[in-house]
Amino acid sequence: MEELDLxxxxxxxxxxxxxxxxxxxxxxxxxxxxxxKWDWSGNIYLACVAAILAIAFFT
Known part of the structure; x- marks a missing residue:
């Protein structure tokens, strides 16, 4: 728990x-x-979720 707090x-x-x-x-x-600087972490996460949904939809 202390590690999480840190x-x-x-x-x-x-x-x-x-x-x-x-x-x-x-x-x-x-x-x-x-x-x-632009924070790309949110966009990368969104692109991964969209790719997984697209793969699930088309298979």
Missing amino acids: ILDKEVEIQRKLKIKPIEGSYNSYVVNEKE
């Missing part, structure tokens, strides 16, 4: 790509654009 309490660091541009006409002000 897994659930574990923080996951997400690496992000930041694009920082200075704002024209201002002093020491910047625009920060953030692009997150």
Whole structure:
């Protein structure tokens, strides 16, 4: 049970790509654009379930 608690309490660091541009006409002000990485695990799971259902339907 303690191992499960450790897994659930574990923080996951997400690496992000930041694009920082200075704002024209201002002093020491910047625009920060953030692009997150796409999490493919949900899509892969959904594709596997769809494939299993398709195989079951056509056999």
